[in-house]
Amino acid sequence: MTPRRRGPDRRHFALALPSALLTAGCAAPRQGTGRPGDPIVLTLLSHYSSGALKAALQEPVDEWNATHDRVKVRTKAVEFTDLLTTFMVRQAAGQGADIIQPYCLWTGQLVRAGVLRPTPPGHAAEIRRGYSPAAVGAASAGGRVYGYPTEAQTYALYYNARLLRAAGVRRPPRTWPELTEAAERTTRRDRYGNTLVQGFGLSSYDDSTTVGQTLALLNAAGGTFVRADGRGTAIDSPAGRAVFELEHRLVRRGASAPGVNVYQAFPAGRVAMVISAGWWTGSLKPLMGADYRDVGVAPVPVPRAGGKPATLATGFLLGVNTASRFPREAWEFLRWLNAERTGARGVTRMSALQVSVGSLTGRAGDMRALLGSGGDPNLRPFLDALAYAVPEPNVPGAQQAKTLLRANIEALWTGQRSVEQALRTTRRQVDQEVSRLW
Amino acid sequence: MNTLVPERADRPASRARRPGPGLAARARRRQTVVAYLFLAPTLLFFAVFLALPLGFALLLSMSRWAGFDLGDIRPVGLDNFTGLFARGSTFLTPVLTNTLLFALGTVAVALAGAVLVATCIDRLRFQGLWRTLYFLPMVTTVVAVGNVWKYMYEPGGLVNGVLNALGLGSVAFLQDPHTALPAVVVVQAWASAGSAILVLTAGLKSIPRSYYEAAELDGAGAATVFRKITLPLLRPSLLFVCVTQFLTGLQSFALITVMTKGGPGDATAVAALEMYRQAFSYGDWGTASAAAFVLFVVVLVITLAQLWVFRRRGEDT
Numbered sequence: 001m002t003p004r005r006r007g008p009d010r011r012h013f014a015l016a017l018p019s020a021l022l023t024a025g026c027a028a029p030r031q032g033t034g035r036p037g038d039p040i041v042l043t044l045l046s047h048y049s050s051g052a053l054k055a056a057l058q059e060p061v062d063e064w065n066a067t068h069d070r071v072k073v074r075t076k077a078v079e080f081t082d083l084l085t086t087f088m089v090r091q092a093a094g095q096g097a098d099i100i101q102p103y104c105l106w107t108g109q110l111v112r113a114g115v116l117r118p119t120p121p122g123h124a125a126e127i128r129r130g131y132s133p134a135a136v137g138a139a140s141a142g143g144r145v146y147g148y149p150t151e152a153q154t155y156a157l158y159y160n161a162r163l164l165r166a167a168g169v170r171r172p173p174r175t176w177p178e179l180t181e182a183a184e185r186t187t188r189r190d191r192y193g194n195t196l197v198q199g200f201g202l203s204s205y206d207d208s209t210t211v212g213q214t215l216a217l218l219n220a221a222g223g224t225f226v227r228a229d230g231r232g233t234a235i236d237s238p239a240g241r242a243v244f245e246l247e248h249r250l251v252r253r254g255a256s257a258p259g260v261n262v263y264q265a266f267p268a269g270r271v272a273m274v275i276s277a278g279w280w281t282g283s284l285k286p287l288m289g290a291d292y293r294d295v296g297v298a299p300v301p302v303p304r305a306g307g308k309p310a311t312l313a314t315g316f317l318l319g320v321n322t323a324s325r326f327p328r329e330a331w332e333f334l335r336w337l338n339a340e341r342t343g344a345r346g347v348t349r350m351s352a353l354q355v356s357v358g359s360l361t362g363r364a365g366d367m368r369a370l371l372g373s374g375g376d377p378n379l380r381p382f383l384d385a386l387a388y389a390v391p392e393p394n395v396p397g398a399q400q401a402k403t404l405l406r407a408n409i410e411a412l413w414t415g416q417r418s419v420e421q422a423l424r425t426t427r428r429q430v431d432q433e434v435s436r437l438w
Numbered sequence: 439m440n441t442l443v444p445e446r447a448d449r450p451a452s453r454a455r456r457p458g459p460g461l462a463a464r465a466r467r468r469q470t471v472v473a474y475l476f477l478a479p480t481l482l483f484f485a486v487f488l489a490l491p492l493g494f495a496l497l498l499s500m501s502r503w504a505g506f507d508l509g510d511i512r513p514v515g516l517d518n519f520t521g522l523f524a525r526g527s528t529f530l531t532p533v534l535t536n537t538l539l540f541a542l543g544t545v546a547v548a549l550a551g552a553v554l555v556a557t558c559i560d561r562l563r564f565q566g567l568w569r570t571l572y573f574l575p576m577v578t579t580v581v582a583v584g585n586v587w588k589y590m591y592e593p594g595g596l597v598n599g600v601l602n603a604l605g606l607g608s609v610a611f612l613q614d615p616h617t618a619l620p621a622v623v624v625v626q627a628w629a630s631a632g633s634a635i636l637v638l639t640a641g642l643k644s645i646p647r648s649y650y651e652a653a654e655l656d657g658a659g660a661a662t663v664f665r666k667i668t669l670p671l672l673r674p675s676l677l678f679v680c681v682t683q684f685l686t687g688l689q690s691f692a693l694i695t696v697m698t699k700g701g702p703g704d705a706t707a708v709a710a711l712e713m714y715r716q717a718f719s720y721g722d723w724g725t726a727s728a729a730a731f732v733l734f735v736v737v738l739v740i741t742l743a744q745l746w747v748f749r750r751r752g753e754d755t
Binding site: 084085087088091092109110112113114115192193194195204206257258259260397399400403404406407408409410411412413414415416417428429430431432433436 | 504505506507508510521524525526527528592593594598601602606607608610612613614615699700701702703704705707715716718719720721722
């Protein structure tokens with residue numbers, strides 16, 4: 001469809017006043033003259049602001065800067081909760097970074113807003129060859145690839161083997177009936193109703209936690225959240241109803257206490273099982289110390305024995321800003337960082353980076369090479385899941401759809417809505433948002 | 439001789455009158471120009487930080503903008519406003535209803551508590567000390583207040599600890615959709631009652647003691663004195679407190695962000711939080727701006743209603 005012509009007066013008005021103020025208020029940083037042969041400085045904006053992640057990213061960047069005279073890379077980082085806001089504000093102010101690392105959920109939104117540049121054909125072909133389908137799907141919108149996948153997070157079942165053994169459960173559950181039984185048997189309460197140990201940790205900590213758990217179970221049941229055309233939700237399906245009924249039953253029977261923060265309760269030994277993403281292993285190990293040996297990871301249970309395995313995949317990608325004046329150099333740096341094989345094991349620098357902080361990339365071969373030499377065995381189920389995981393929907397309204405789903409899930413858990421009401425309300429609200437034409 | 443003197447007097451008078459009007463007019467114009475020159479910094483501040491953002495928000499409320507490219511603002515008429523009230527929208531219910539309930543609850547609890555505390559302070563010594571103590575929550579950061587109260591409400595926290603000590607079961611205050619909003623209202627009222635107490639103690643001091651002496655001579659009881667003398671004469675202070683507390687409640691979302699994030703479900707989702715999400719999380723600045731204007735209309739109507747009610751009662755009295 002041809003974009004509607006915009007009136008010049010309105011456009012000029014919209015541009016003139018705010019742009020004049022922004023220009024007067026702040027000067028754009030110097031990023032080189034752009035003349036052939038002159039130095040180029042590329043800026044990279046990510047959420048790697050903590051000590052371990054920051055140091056891990058800085059190492060290859062320093063290597064690049066030491067081995068390339070003309071093109072230099074400078075990194076900036078903010079907290080994840082500020083990442084999208086920072087993209088928005090800097091872009092509107094004309095100071096967008098050349099390279100950005102967005103959360104895959106935002107891909108559709110950033111593409112619609114014209115922020116992410118489509119990956120050049122050569123790079124796109126390499127990405128499709130070198131990464132798992134889940135990782136490629138998470139970094140794509142409308143069938144086009146928009147960057148190199150970096151973190152690839154799949155979801156699996158964390159369990160505390162000590163708590164399971166104490167309750168007489170000999171192995172982690174593989175089916176939903178086994179999950180329900182194990183959860184109920186491991187739950188402990190005091191005489192005032194305070195939960196001492198909850199069997200299965202459904203948590204309302206944030207959108208990603210609440211929805212991630214639910215979508216992992218939904219995918220395991222063969223369902224999806226958004227229809228393939230991206231214009232409506234598919235939550236109101238037999239699979240969706242089964243997931244909502246499972247979660248409703250777990251909470252009603254007291255096997256789950258959604259008010260508890262699982263990220264604190266599980267390492268404290270107060271939750272027997274949690275569905276979460278692979279990055280958590282890196283946080284649990286230093287937090288639990290010697291108790292980490294009690295932690296195991298298993299594939300997400302399926303509704304019935306023999307069911308096809310599936311789970312949720314999400315992650316981050318590194319893409320180039322459409323506002324960048326040096327896209328060719330930016331893509332070359334990304335290729336060097338994400339695709340060039342180096343070292344004795346012949347893995348990419350990004351793969352080595354992610355494994356060093358307890359995370360994964362979508363390069364299954366790299367992961368096997370790195371994890372095979374004494375890596376954390378708990379990462380293996382997440383690696384295996386790369387082959388069958390379903391990417392998180394990233395249509396333009398995905399963030400709002402996720403928040404709306406989270407609200408309805410919590411309403412279901414707290415008895416505010418029945419299963420039918422929650423499904424119907426979710427469908428109505430999400431369809432209203434994702435179907436809007438832009 | 440007499441005739442000559444008046445003639446001389448008349449001549450200077452007529453001479454003086456001729457340039458009078460011109461001089462006065464020019465002087466007034468100069469004064470006006472000087473006044474505006476002195477006002478210029480304030481007017482510039484007003485234009486840059488109030489008028490311009492307001493105009494931009496009005497433009498956005500009738501446009502579609504993702505927040506990234508200032509050149510990509512596309513007009514859509516009233517689509518954003520109609521979207522707010524569409525069948526699948528969450529703005530009217532529960533967002534707006536939650537906002538109104540939150541504001542009303544805050545006003546009710548804070549006002550009742552403040553009147554009680556102010557009346558007690560008025561009868562105590564060291565009034566400055568007591569006012570300072572009750573004002574302290576006002577100067578505490580909202581994030582700290584929210585986190586402390588959140589831990590107090592937790593199962594195993596202070597509140598449930600007291601309930602357990604009394605032999606009662608725990609209540610998941612912030613995880614139950616029926617108790618989450620009242621729980622946050624209590625915290626908001628506690629945090630904002632300090633300013634109300636200051637205003638009301640000042641109002642109490644402005645009531646002449648002779649009224650109370652006369653009532654005492656007539657044998658009126660304490661309850662009668664409070665109902666017939668104190669409350670009616672506190673009406674201007676009560677009006678001010680009601681209006682300001684209501685405005686604060688309608689616009690507040692930092693406390694809710696810290697304590698409940700709008701949950702459980704959407705039981706504590708309020709308008710300001712929804713606007714923030716629409717703009718910065720969903721990239722839908724048009725809907726956010728439209729919601730802001732709808733909230734503005736609601737605030738205006740309620741404030742005018744409060745003023746009308748209180749003034750009408752005042753006139754009756």
